[in-house]
Amino acid sequence: xxxxxxxxxxxxxxxxxxxxxxxxxxxxxxxxxxxxxxxxxxxxxxxxxxxxxxxxxxxxxxxxxxxxxxxxxxxxxxxxxxxxxxxxxxxxxxxxxxxxxxxxxxxxxxxxxxxxxxxxxxxxxxxxxxxxxxxxxxxxxxxxxxxxxxxxxxxxxxxxxxxxxxxxxxxxxxxxxxxxxxxxxxxxxxxxxxxxxxxxxxxxxxxxxxxxxxxxxx
Amino acid sequence: xxxxxxxxxxxxxxxxxxxxxxxxxxxxxxxxxxxxxxxxxxxxxxxxxxxxxxxxxxxxxxxxxxxxxxxxxxxxxxxxxxxxxxxxxxxxxxxxxxxxxxxxxxxxxxxxxxxxxxxxxxxxxxxxxxxxxxxxxxxxxxxxxxxxxxxxxxxxxxxxxxxxxxxxxxxxxxxxxxxxxxxxxxxxxxxxxxxxxxxxxxxxxxxxxxxxxxxxxx
Numbered sequence: 304x305x306x307x308x309x310x311x312x313x314x315x316x317x318x319x320x321x322x323x324x325x326x327x328x329x330x331x332x333x334x335x336x337x338x339x340x341x342x343x344x345x346x347x348x349x350x351x352x353x354x355x356x357x358x359x360x361x362x363x364x365x366x367x368x369x370x371x372x373x374x375x376x377x378x379x380x381x382x383x384x385x386x387x388x389x390x391x392x393x394x395x396x397x398x399x400x401x402x403x404x405x406x407x408x409x410x411x412x413x414x415x416x417x418x419x420x421x422x423x424x425x426x427x428x429x430x431x432x433x434x435x436x437x438x439x440x441x442x443x444x445x446x447x448x449x450x451x452x453x454x455x456x457x458x459x460x461x462x463x464x465x466x467x468x469x470x471x472x473x474x475x476x477x478x479x480x481x482x483x484x485x486x487x488x489x490x491x492x493x494x495x496x497x498x499x500x501x502x503x504x505x506x507x508x509x510x511x512x513x514x515x516x517x518x519x520x521x
Numbered sequence: 522x523x524x525x526x527x528x529x530x531x532x533x534x535x536x537x538x539x540x541x542x543x544x545x546x547x548x549x550x551x552x553x554x555x556x557x558x559x560x561x562x563x564x565x566x567x568x569x570x571x572x573x574x575x576x577x578x579x580x581x582x583x584x585x586x587x588x589x590x591x592x593x594x595x596x597x598x599x600x601x602x603x604x605x606x607x608x609x610x611x612x613x614x615x616x617x618x619x620x621x622x623x624x625x626x627x628x629x630x631x632x633x634x635x636x637x638x639x640x641x642x643x644x645x646x647x648x649x650x651x652x653x654x655x656x657x658x659x660x661x662x663x664x665x666x667x668x669x670x671x672x673x674x675x676x677x678x679x680x681x682x683x684x685x686x687x688x689x690x691x692x693x694x695x696x697x698x699x700x701x702x703x704x705x706x707x708x709x710x711x712x713x714x715x716x717x718x719x720x721x722x723x724x725x726x727x728x729x730x731x732x733x734x735x736x737x738x739x
Contacts, residue, residue: 353668354628365613369623376616395583398594405587408626410572450571 306331309351310358311338312514315419315475316370317358322471323374325507326388327381371408371472378468388468396463403461403469406447412476414443419479423517441485448488448495455494459501470502478503478515524549527569528576529556530732533637533693534588535576540692541592543725544606545599589626589690596686606686614681621679621687624665632662633694640701641735659703666706666713673712677719688720696721696733 308331310317324331336343336357344355351359352368359366360373367373378388390396417440421432454461461469477499481489490496526549528535542549554561554575562573569577570586577584578591585591596606608614635658639650672679679687695717708714
């Protein structure tokens with residue numbers, strides 16, 4: 304049974320799921336969703352995800368949405384395959400993976416996502432980036448990155464000295480961030496920079512990075 | 522070993538963790554954090570949670586923050602104790618629990634939280650509720666509740682015909698929502714209303730509800 308992933312390679316949420324599938328070397332078929340024609344807001348797709356967002360994962364008769372639920376499912380299903388992204392043999396490590404996955408979801412993504420939107424999506428839609436939105440979120444991101452720098456000075460990865468779902472969850476959005484002037488925020492923090500260089504050099508990410516473009520590379 | 526939970530009984534994030542601990546009948550000590558004196562933004566507390574938010578859970582030498590990571594840890598640690606909030610014996614059910622826990626986190630809470638803020642926190646701070654913020658989030662909440670009504674017409678709880686972490690995660694914030702004019706949004710949807718009456722009548726919630734007040738009951 305081949306997994307079906309509905310989404311787009313340019314979408315950070317889709318690639319979050321793709322990276323996890325590649326880490327586990329799971330065969331999957333990427334089914335493109337034409338978001339530009341609002342295909343994700345129409346009945347066939349809404350029957351898979353009633354909120355109308357990509358990605359959606361189908362594993363046989365199981366249909367899942369929300370990228371972080373999808374990665375958690377894939378990481379759990381293939382937990383015996385290295386890398387063990389959820390640290391299932393150690394309850395404390397597993398708990399810390401959950402903590403730092405929540406941190407990505409509630410602190411990092413809410414700051415990075417508006418920055419990416421202004422630098423990539425707005426121009427893609429023919430609009431000027433809104434400087435005030437960028438500035439507000441740069442401030443929020445700085446606070447988050449200062450915590451990361453302190454944490455990564457004591458452990459190699461966010462949840463500990465092991466690569467986990469918590470790190471993986473950051474890769475897609477940071478890839479775009481690093482193509483903006485905000486890259487300097489990462490590059491100026493030695494432990495965060497080393498962490499980013501490590502997690503972005505993994506083969507699983509290299510398999511998706513070519514498709515991650517809003518047209519800026521063409 | 523008694524768990525220590527740092528937080529406040531009026532806080533929705535603290536009570537999310539408390540309800541989970543009560544469901545599992547876990548002994549814990551609630552350690553009050555004086556957020557009005559910004560105790561959570563000062564070094565002793567920041568060493569437990571560098572982001573400076575309540576709650577924090579200490580289980581021996583393990584320190585956890587982010588309420589949804591805490592509930593996931595407690596639900597996993599006591600998974601053999603009923604109710605099994607993560608459905609660990611069924612991978613598909615467990616995956617759906619993750620999906621609907623993410624839904625609470627990414628759709629429900631972002632709409633409900635600003636409404637609660639305007640109706641309770643703003644007056645508590647001597648400010649008038651901002652009608653435009655309420656209106657914007659009522660629209661968002663309506664979209665979410667319509668999805669819930671459809672889902673709950675086919676299954677008794679969000680992830681299936683079983684009470685799970687996904688339902689539990691909604692209780693604290695909905696308790697406050699039901700004390701605002703937005704209660705009608707729940708009451709007008711028969712399946713959502715029945716679901717709320719069910720999940721809010723559980724003994725674990727009754728153990729915390731008395732402490733959930735911004736002073737409006739006094």
